[in-house]
Amino acid sequence: MDRFIDAIEMVAAIFVGIVAADIFVSVLLRYFFSLAIPDGYDFGRLLLGILIFWGIAATSYRGTHITVDLVWSAVGPRLQRAIDVFATSVLLFVVTVQTYTLFDKVRDTYEAHVGTFDLNLPNWPFFAVAWAGDVSAVLLIAIRTYRLIFHPESLGRAVVVKPVE
């Protein structure tokens, strides 16, 4: 299971690298050769969508979302576990609803034949891959919820430091 989650996280991480490379090369080509990657802008933003949804899947499983830990850090282990189960259940509900509504968006994009600016490539496959990331998120959060309830020792301690701000 851990290797599967690592693989999901790596998929998102690879897309971060691809987006950075896309932007870096686009800027170099523009300034040094007056050239542009066809659909470089659209590829950048569509890949961004993929990396974020796959990243959310891994982040949800690892429990590294931005949270307010004031109450959690002040109570004992039993209450901490109860809070974690509640929070993860809410997370599961919200992401499930999001996944359901996102499918509509993918279908609408497919039916509207929305394409990229230069090459007129269809957008919907990119949206579908991003949506698959959200589906993975639902599965991983369901696994996390199950483990929190029945095998809390298998999750270890959540990462405490969240270097966001």
Add this chain to the structure above:
Amino acid sequence: MSPDTVAILGFVALFALMLLRVPVGMAMGLVGVVGYSYLVGGGPALKQVGLTSMRTVTDYNFGVIPMFLLMGAFVSASGVSRELFRAANTVVGHLRGGLGIATVVACGGFAAISGSSVATAATFSSVAYPEMRRYGYPQSFATGVIAAGGTLGAMLPPSTVLAVYGLITQQDIGRLFIAGVLPGILAMAMYVATVALIGVLRPSFLPRGEASGWREMLLGLRDVWAPLVLFIFVIGGLYGGLFTPTEAGGVGAGGAFVLGVLRGRLSRADIRGSLLQATRTAAAVFTVLIGALLFGYFLTVTEVPQKVTLFLTGLGLGRYGVLALIMVMYLALGCLMDAMAMIILTVPIIFPVVTQLGFDPVWFGVIIVMTVELGLIHPPVGMNVFVIKSVVRDVSFATIFLGVLPFVATDILRLVILIAIPEIALYLPSRM
């Protein structure tokens, strides 16, 4: 129920969910959608979830966040923190409190590149703290100066918190980054002055380090030239209009990668770790952004921002009185939540008040980020303090907070200066 009652219940539910550790973004999204469903209808509310989620994650402008996070991760993995500290130490280490000054300068340099206050505090807890202790600096000062130095990350460009403020308020992120330059330099200068003052008042407190020769200074500078050039190129390009903020981030990330590989500082494991770190943090930030946008629709239909604006401007406190009230609120909230959560939760409500009062939105961004950063070091929460404690285990929270106090006083004085002289923040953006 009236929209006002729904709004109040919504905020109560939001705080309850957040205190029960539901991720901030998910709590905002859930409350926003449920409230919007009640007032407008379930169908439109659900439609907004899919639309807003996909629109946010595929917005090119929002790419600025993962790109600068990746740049920071590559530079950090290249070991620049130790080199910056060593270089600064060769120049000022022989002065009284020199190691403290070197810590402030190196924190500023590292924070400027990494964009993260917490990461800066964590890094320098292992880089600078042992060195300061070796020279007999007290625990309180050594941890206090690192906690304070870490806060420079939110002010000096590229700052993740300022970028998020820009995305929420639809301000030009490039102008916001540039607006943070002079206040960030002012912050560094005032921290250095604080260390020097402590050295004068308590000479036995901060012993002098060893003096370095010219050769050592040049060697120190040789180690840090590459990240400094990259930083100047990226921020200079932004200032000069060569790149958009997202492009600047992409160029910075690409440049940091190329420099790290060419100088032999980035192994495959480092590259993998940097990509993962940027992904995790970006995903966490985007979750909150999506939640904030969904919550924003709820705020719009309940007209909360307009009502808060009417209430605050009707208090008769004058514009600076209202500003003071807002800042006190942020300092109080700093006891409950971290900077990013505070900004995303409150700015959509407070921002209309600020613009109504005639304050410059870019200037307010700098002021508010500076205020919430105070929350990273002031008791009882102080995220940077917790981070330092997690690295330096033999020090108590009380000792760290004691060491931070002089720097908190400096921060408050700096805020007063920036409110009195807004040009410090606005001069550079006005020249863009």
